[in-house]
Amino acid sequence: MVFSSPYFLFLYLPIVLLVYYLTPLKARNAVLLVFNLIFYAWGEPVYILIMFASIAIDYTHGMLVERCKRRGNDRAARRAVASSVIFNLALLFFFKYWAFVAGSLAAIGLPFMPRLGLSLPIGISFYTFQTMSYTIDVYRGDAGVQKNLINFGTFVTLFPQLIAGPIIKYKDLGDQIDHRPHSPEQFASGVQVFVVGLAKKVLLANNLGLLWDAYKALPAAELTTAGAWLGVAAFTFQLYFDFSGYSDMAVGLGRMLGFEFMRNFNYPYISRSITEFWRRWHISLGTWFREYLYIPLGGNRVSTPRLFFNLLVVWAATGIWHGASWNFLLWGLYFAALLILEKAFLLKLLDKLPALLRHLYTLFLVAVSWAIFAVEDFSQLGAYLKAMFGLAGGGLTDAAAWYYFRSFLPVLLISAVASTPLAARLWRRLPERSMRLLLPVLLLAGLVFSTAYLVDATYNPFLYFRF
Structure with a gap:
């Protein structure tokens, strides 16, 4: 079950909220635990x-x-x-990486690991990291031990962020699991954030995904340079609105239930360096790796060679966390190289450039990274990257590229604006009375249009489900 589905919106969620708020405070975690397990079992009862x-x-x-x-x-x-x-990592390895390692070994003539053909449990990369943080936080004294099994089970299985984050550390949520406030204002704020996230996912990400899928499926001989960049632009926005939209929905659902989750995105596409980009993108994952891997390795309080080694280890882990495929490892190492260069000397040079050039530098490198991220087949990836750099089999452009550009230009422009703080700044400048009148109208419109799209369309992927 995904948040952007009619079943969730008009069946599961209303039932959860009704039963939850009719239940006495002391029993709400038990009720929530049951609904958490039903949510997860909906798609994978065995797991x-x-x-x-x-x-x-x-x-x-x-x-x-x-x-x-x-x-x-x-x-x-x-x-x-x-x-x-070790248990958590072994669980993650067995279900997520066993087939990858077995296939890689078989490819070099070492077929001693059997291929088990297991499906990937939904969200396993997220919830194993969350549960790992618990014992570490207890050991460090950053969190108290949870003696109530129901409360702990509620933390592990909390459905708003169970399958796609944000990754919540126990020390940040433990107190809320035991005691959390509930208010009409918090609930209303949750509804607002949820609907915004739903609109980002359904109205923007899903439509842009159609354009990316069209170009990803093209044979190398038919791919043009203009088409390759148009496809990557579509995927750049699709991934952002898909994942940030889902994160917004998770934050909104959390508030409806009395929880406050950390913000997972902070307008990453306005960044002026790769270093800044990773402070703004998937913040919960970056925070997790910094606290539980980078700092234990020594962080930046080490010699320069050791600092570069630490970055290499962290970003190799970040890459492979995203998926059991060589392209994800390459993607992580790509960012490791860029971050090492920025720490070595590039940031000092960038500081001397105009803001626009720094912004274009970041967007260009991030767009290239998303091509590496999105295309798992190395031969197809090589052809796609060649096309982006002017060596396309189909030439520089063609009629199809112009057709897709004209057709998707409105949603691309809306996405470009929506990925910046501009709309939020303009909204805050409105008179308070206008905001009060417009807000329910806009939220209702977002919900209605998103619902209409979900009812009518068959295309509703969720990119981070596989992680």
């Missing part, structure tokens, strides 16, 4: 067993870490943390 295993393992390990720390046995506490981390 709900993974949820139970994650809850049981990390709950017991958290208790073990706390007991060892209380007794002054730090070595045993570290072993308990290590055991929890």
Whole structure:
């Protein structure tokens, strides 16, 4: 089940909210846990067993870490943390990377790992990172141990951000799991954020996805340079509005239930360096890797060679986190190289350039990265990158490129504006009375148009489902 579906919008969500608010405060986590499990089991009932295993393992390990720390046995506490981390990583490896490693070994003549043919559990990359943070936070003293199994299960399975983030660390949500406020103002704010996210996903991302799919499917001989850049532009906006829209819906749903989740995107396409871009894109993932991998490796308080090594490790992990394919590892290493260059000398040079050139520099490199990210087949990727750099089999342009450009120009322009703070700034300049009158009209229009699109269309992909 995805948020951008009529079943969720008009069946599951109303039932959840009705039952949740009719339930006494003390029992709401238990009710929410049941609905969380129903949400996950809707698509993959067998893999709900993974949820139970994650809850049981990390709950017991958290208790073990706390007991060892209380007794002054730090070595045993570290072993308990290590055991929890190994379990979570082993779970992630088995379901997400086993087939990838088996296939890669078989390709070089080492076919000793059987191919199991398992489907990927939805959202496993997100919730394994969340549960891993729990025992680490308890060990570090950043969070108290959760002794209530129902409350801990609610944290692990929380449906608003279960399958696509944002990645919530236990230390940021633990207090809210135990006690959280509920107010009409918070609920109304949640509805507003949710509808905005729904419109971004359905009205922008889905339409732009049609354009990207058309160009991704073209044979190399028919691909033009103009078409390749038009396709990448479509994917650049599709990915942003797909994922940020889903994150907005998660934040909105959280507020409807009394939770406050961290912001996952902060207008990344206005960045003026790759370093800034990664402070604005998928903030929860970047924060997780910084706190649980980059800083433990030494962060930037090390020698220059070691700093570059740390960046290489973190970005290789970031790349492969996104998918079990060589192109994702290449994508991560691509950003590692750019960030190393910026830290070495490039940022100082960029600071001397006009803001527009720095912005264009960032957009160009990010667009190239999305081609690497989106095309898993290396031969197809090579042809696509060649086309982007003027070596297209179909020449510079053709009639199809102009047709697609004219057809999708309105949604591309709207997407370009919507990916900047311009609309928000203009909105805040309106008189308060005008804002109060316009807001419900715009939200209703967004919901109606999104619903009409979902009812009428069969194309409703969700890119981060596979992660």
